Amino acid sequence: MVALSRRHRAERHSVGWTMALAALPDMVHTLPVAAWALDRGAPADWLAYATALPGGEPAFPAAVALWSHHLHCSFHSALVAAGVTALLWVALRRFWLPLLGWWSHILIDVFTHSADFYPSPVFYPVTYWGFDGVAWNTPWFTTLNYAALLGLGWWLWVTRQKDRASGTAG
């Protein structure tokens, strides 16, 4: 029992790290902008940056632009991720599973950005080249995306109900 609950806790811990790492690449690069926006008492500028379309970003100081640019590129680069993965592999002597969260973000972004919608710099710092995929905000793609999420949610709900009815939910 104790071993089981300890394993459960470890698994929950890993899930938390995986989810955090999956979200991190789109958070980190907004931090310099957030600091600048808060410093000048205009938090709306951060929101304008976070929701901007290409070319519509608010104008901010060169240092802020530089930091957020390179943070964005670093966290979306398969080369940087490979380096971090290798270092952790050596340090821990095993693949650290939560890194899959980060890797999934990089992979998904490659195909859900296009040449004219923030192409994902997957080979930064070697090149800024990005695959010309389907931008995630393309209406039909967004519709399909949310429909799939709703479908998945519905399926999870239905299967949970069935499990509960048969008394196997734990």
Ligand SMILES: [Zn+2]
């Ligand atoms: Zn991203």
